[in-house]
Structure formats: structure tokens, C-alpha cells
Amino acid sequence: MKLGEKVRQVVQGVQGDFTLNTEDILFFRGRLCVACDEELQYAILRNAHSSPYAMHPGIYQKVKAEHHYPSRLLQPLKIPEWKWERITMDFVSSFSLTSTKKDDIWVIMDHLMNRSHFLAFRTSYNLQKLPELYIAEIM
Known part of the structure; x- marks a missing residue:
């Protein structure tokens, strides 16, 4: 159905999902x-992505598949046999101070058990204090 016919139906009050603005x-x-109209649709998209007011000007062209290197075959991850054999860590910082004056969180995840531990610590801890905290809390 053509847009002109839809406009006529809206004016007659037949189309509920379609509306006309002022x-x-x-x-x-x-x-x-x-x-x-393919040309009109392309012009609208090009203008929306290339204008200085666009959220991501020109970026949509850079992420297309033809701009990426071909990927290799996926390699399976080694499955750990023991708890805490394979872990990942991350630090989350800038929290409000707790009652024990701790303001950062150390996230440690065990891949075998798929469990995470969250250890609170102080930003002022030196690198020698973190292994002590790991042994005390995890081991």
C-alpha cells in the first residue's frame, strides 16, 4: 500500500497505528x-551517520565485516582439573569507604567452579599485601 493511501486512511480515522504530525x-x-525509494533511504542513513551531530559519525563504516582481518578457527579453552588452577582477576575501585576503611574490591574468579570471590581492600595496600590477602582469604 502506498503512503498516500495510508495518509488518507489516517485522515478518515481507519488506521490506529499510523498518525500524522502537525x-x-x-x-x-x-x-x-x-x-x-532506495536513494532516499540511503541519503537519510548517510546524512544521519555523517552529520556533526551524529552519535558516531562515520564509525559504522569501520566496523563492517569487510574491514576486519579474517579470523582463525576458535581454539578450545583448556579445562582446569583442580579448583583455583585457572583464575582471572580484576580490580574495581573508587567506592565509598567502609567501616574498616576499605574502598576497593579485588574480584577473583575460579574457572572450574565458575565462582567469584570479592575481596575488599584499601587503595593504600602495597603489592606485598595483596598476596597475603589472597592466601588468607582464598587458600
């Missing part, structure tokens, strides 16, 4: 209706 522009559920 400038008689047709919308479907709050979204602008554009004619099935």
Missing part, C-alpha cells in the same frame, strides 16, 4: 515513514 508527516507507532 506538518502532515506520516508516522507508524512514533517512527517516521519513508517511501520505498
Whole structure:
């Protein structure tokens, strides 16, 4: 059905999901209706992605598949046999001070058990204190 026919139906009150704004522009559920004209649709997309006001100007061209190196076959991850054999760590910082004056969290995840431990510590801890904390809390 052509857009002109939809406009006529909206004016007659037949189409509930379609509306006209104050400038008689047709919308479907709050979204602008554009004619099935490939050149017009491409021009709108190009303008939206290239304008200085766009959220990510020109970025959409850089992430297309043809701009990436071909990937290799996926390699399976080694499955650990013992708890805490394979871990990952991350630090989350800048929290409010707790009653024990700790403001950072050390996240340690065990891949075999798929469990995480969250250890609170102070930003002022030196590197020698972290292994002691690991042994005391994890081991």
C-alpha cells in the first residue's frame, strides 16, 4: 500500500497505528515513514551517520565485516582439573569507604567452579599485601 493511501486512511480515522504530525508527516507507532525509494533511504542513513551531530559519525563504516582481518578457527579453552588452577582477576575501585576503611574490591574468579570471590581492600595496600590477602582469604 502506498503512503498516500495510508495518509488518507489516517485522515478518515481507519488506521490506529499510523498518525500524522502537525506538518502532515506520516508516522507508524512514533517512527517516521519513508517511501520505498532506495536513494532516499540511503541519503537519510548517510546524512544521519555523517552529520556533526551524529552519535558516531562515520564509525559504522569501520566496523563492517569487510574491514576486519579474517579470523582463525576458535581454539578450545583448556579445562582446569583442580579448583583455583585457572583464575582471572580484576580490580574495581573508587567506592565509598567502609567501616574498616576499605574502598576497593579485588574480584577473583575460579574457572572450574565458575565462582567469584570479592575481596575488599584499601587503595593504600602495597603489592606485598595483596598476596597475603589472597592466601588468607582464598587458600
